[in-house]
Amino acid sequence: MKAVCWMGAEKISVETVPEPKVLNRRDAIIRITSTCICGSDLHLYNGFMPTMEQGDILGHEFMGEVVEVGPGVNPEKLKVGDRVVVPFTIACGNCFFCKHQLWSCCDNSNPNHWMAEQLMGYSPSGLFGYTHMMGGYAGGQAQFVRVPFADVGPMKLPPDISDEQAVLLSDVFPTGYYAAVNADIEPGDSVAVWGCGPVGQFAIRSAFLLGAERVIAIDRFPYRLKAAQEGGAEIINYEECDDLIQTLKDMTANIGPDRCIDAVGMEAAGHTFPFLLDKAKQKLRLQFDRPNVLRQTILACRKGGTVSVPGVYGGFIDKMPMGQFMNKGLVMKTGQTHMMRFMQPLLERVQKGEIDPSFIVSHRVSIDEAPRMYQVFRDKQEECTKVVLDPWAEAKAA
Amino acid sequence: MKQDAIIPIRGSGPPVSTSHRPQLRHLGALLGGTALAVYGLSRRSLAGALMASSGGALAYYAYSADSKPQSLEAQGSVLLNCSVAEAFQFWRSFENLPRLMANLESVTVTDEKHSQWTIRGPLGKPITLNSEIVEQRDNEYIAWRTLPTSNAKKGSLRSPSLPGPEVEAKGIVKFHEAPHGRGTVLEARIRYWLPGGALGRAAAKALGKDPDFMMRQDLRRMKALLETGEIPTTEGQPHGPRTLFTGVARVIDPDQPVRRDVGLRQAIEEQRRAS
Numbered sequence: 001m002k003a004v005c006w007m008g009a010e011k012i013s014v015e016t017v018p019e020p021k022v023l024n025r026r027d028a029i030i031r032i033t034s035t036c037i038c039g040s041d042l043h044l045y046n047g048f049m050p051t052m053e054q055g056d057i058l059g060h061e062f063m064g065e066v067v068e069v070g071p072g073v074n075p076e077k078l079k080v081g082d083r084v085v086v087p088f089t090i091a092c093g094n095c096f097f098c099k100h101q102l103w104s105c106c107d108n109s110n111p112n113h114w115m116a117e118q119l120m121g122y123s124p125s126g127l128f129g130y131t132h133m134m135g136g137y138a139g140g141q142a143q144f145v146r147v148p149f150a151d152v153g154p155m156k157l158p159p160d161i162s163d164e165q166a167v168l169l170s171d172v173f174p175t176g177y178y179a180a181v182n183a184d185i186e187p188g189d190s191v192a193v194w195g196c197g198p199v200g201q202f203a204i205r206s207a208f209l210l211g212a213e214r215v216i217a218i219d220r221f222p223y224r225l226k227a228a229q230e231g232g233a234e235i236i237n238y239e240e241c242d243d244l245i246q247t248l249k250d251m252t253a254n255i256g257p258d259r260c261i262d263a264v265g266m267e268a269a270g271h272t273f274p275f276l277l278d279k280a281k282q283k284l285r286l287q288f289d290r291p292n293v294l295r296q297t298i299l300a301c302r303k304g305g306t307v308s309v310p311g312v313y314g315g316f317i318d319k320m321p322m323g324q325f326m327n328k329g330l331v332m333k334t335g336q337t338h339m340m341r342f343m344q345p346l347l348e349r350v351q352k353g354e355i356d357p358s359f360i361v362s363h364r365v366s367i368d369e370a371p372r373m374y375q376v377f378r379d380k381q382e383e384c385t386k387v388v389l390d391p392w393a394e395a396k397a398a
Numbered sequence: 399m400k401q402d403a404i405i406p407i408r409g410s411g412p413p414v415s416t417s418h419r420p421q422l423r424h425l426g427a428l429l430g431g432t433a434l435a436v437y438g439l440s441r442r443s444l445a446g447a448l449m450a451s452s453g454g455a456l457a458y459y460a461y462s463a464d465s466k467p468q469s470l471e472a473q474g475s476v477l478l479n480c481s482v483a484e485a486f487q488f489w490r491s492f493e494n495l496p497r498l499m500a501n502l503e504s505v506t507v508t509d510e511k512h513s514q515w516t517i518r519g520p521l522g523k524p525i526t527l528n529s530e531i532v533e534q535r536d537n538e539y540i541a542w543r544t545l546p547t548s549n550a551k552k553g554s555l556r557s558p559s560l561p562g563p564e565v566e567a568k569g570i571v572k573f574h575e576a577p578h579g580r581g582t583v584l585e586a587r588i589r590y591w592l593p594g595g596a597l598g599r600a601a602a603k604a605l606g607k608d609p610d611f612m613m614r615q616d617l618r619r620m621k622a623l624l625e626t627g628e629i630p631t632t633e634g635q636p637h638g639p640r641t642l643f644t645g646v647a648r649v650i651d652p653d654q655p656v657r658r659d660v661g662l663r664q665a666i667e668e669q670r671r672a673s
Binding site (some may be wrong): 006007018019021023072096106108109111113114142148161 | 477479499611634635644
């Protein structure tokens with residue numbers, strides 16, 4: 001089968017590899033019909049995440065049809081022929097964390113638990129196609145994929161939901177929604193969202209769904225800011241503003257946004273001195289992360305407000321404004337999305353017509369074009385907001 | 399039940415050496431000798447053979463010079479989402495244990511109190527131990543120790559292929575209910591007397607295979623098996639072309655026992671192809 005493989009930093013290629021087999025009793029094999037490139041795949045593309053190996057199959061946003069189930073899969077939950085969307089976090093369904101709905105903290109789904117423990121001191125759940133310390137599972141930018149604990153994660157889809165709507169329920173839409181849930185939005189709140197990539201766009205729309213009065217979106221790319229505006233947000237191009245924190249205060253009667261969402265993470269861009277220092281340290285491998293957006297959210301947030309961090313971070317950060325964080329009495333909430341909490345409710349919102357997530361998709365291409373699309377998405381070319389790959393389409397003649 | 403009441407391990411073992419520092423002279427000789435032997439073998443010539451044999455002798459000297467048995471302790475604990483009775487029963491059926499213990503090849507239960515354990519010793523050499531339950535209280539604890547085998551001299555267990563080393567062990571595993579319906583807490587503690595002493599331990603640690611780590615891994619596999627009915631794996635999944643480096647990294651993977659039934663080159667190649 002065809003699969004998108006990581007062959008080193010900035011080296012992606014489509015390889016022909018063997019088809020996956022059922023390895024454990026509760027596995028299923030899915031024939032993939034649609035799969036996306038996620039913003040967090042770009043961290044792998046750029047080579048910032050440790051424990052990738054040449055030949056790893058990428059991809060954690062995918063959906064398709066069940067073609068095989070292991071003997072231990074509960075037939076009431078999943079059977080051959082079901083059309084499903086698969087969450088990017090793998091969960092066993094029966095450990096302490098799964099029982100407490102903390103699905104992305106599952107204790108039993110990462111076979112390389114010890115690697116994550118040695119690097120970070122603990123291990124989150126296994127993920128598809130996202131480093132060996134997160135399980136080393138082959139990802140879903142391929143024609144087939146093996147899904148462990150298949151009677152826990154995959155969600156069956158009604159026929160009135162299109163592929164394009166459904167595949168976004170595998171990560172990005174629930175992640176944007178979880179960011180807004182974590183922000184503890186109350187009626188009347190103003191919410192500032194840093195980063196208008198796919199997660200940011202969903203965070204903006206979810207904030208409104210959850211009752212925000214206004215949303216302020218911060219980015220530097222006009223096409224992203226335009227999409228944010230279409231979602232109802234007021235916009236700030238931070239490159240055109242001298243003092244972002246003061247601008248946010250000025251927009252909120254001098255108290256700052258009630259809720260701040262960092263939808264950027266470890267590879268923040270910027271043009272100020274602390275940013276350049278972070279970039280140098282990251283290049284020298286002195287820190288994995290460039291946390292300038294996280295600092296800004298803390299500095300901007302109103303007293304007693306909430307900072308929600310859906311952005312991905314890798315390790316220790318420098319120059320955390322802890323004094324401001326403490327003295328303002330802020331709350332910070334973060335984490336990989338507990339997917340199984342949100343997939344069903346969001347599917348219902350899509351069915352009711354409250355939101356159509358497919359607005360985010362800008363590119364629909366064959367899997368053969370994946371290597372080029374990684375570069376296009378990373379470099380923000382072609383007004384790229386979301387790439388959906390069709391694993392079965394032949395490449396168009398260039 | 400009181401948390402801090404560690405039940406003492408009963409029965410006598412060999413004297414515990416108080417020195418825990420590997421002797422540098424011996425370590426140097428071991429590493430140097432081994433390196434010389436490996437390099438010599440790779441040359442495939444007369445000079446190479448001489449180099450290999452002198453290197454081997456040096457390594458053997460270092461190995462035997464510090465082969466006084468030395469004790470190691472491994473301990474770990476884990477939270478299991480099942481009843482105390484289920485956890486106890488799972489462990490008490492010793493035949494279950496090879497499924498989760500990477501270094502345990504097989505267990506044969508001979509009678510109510512006795513069983514025979516075959517473990518993978520250094521470099522995959524099998525070592526058979528006879529184990530006896532010293533004390534047991536249902537749903538609370540099991541304490542056991544190894545017994546001398548009939549064909550070994552009294553008080554020691556001789557591995558069939560190593561010069562003079564003894565492996566002995568005793569352990570205790572305790573079970574108690576976690577608060578507020580959170581399942582069962584299992585605590586295990588095992589004390590080993592290993593051949594090769596500090597050197598063996600240093601070598602094991604260099605490969606990441608230290609006893610606490612192995613214990614944590616074993617308990618984690620037990621947790622997965624009890625809670626989900628399977629142990630998570632990616633062994634056998636597809637991938638694109640790997641590098642040689644990946645193969646080497648996987649052979650020295652601290653979570654994988656070193657195998658002796660295949661050559662090193664073959665093992666590396668196999669690992670490069672597998673996931």
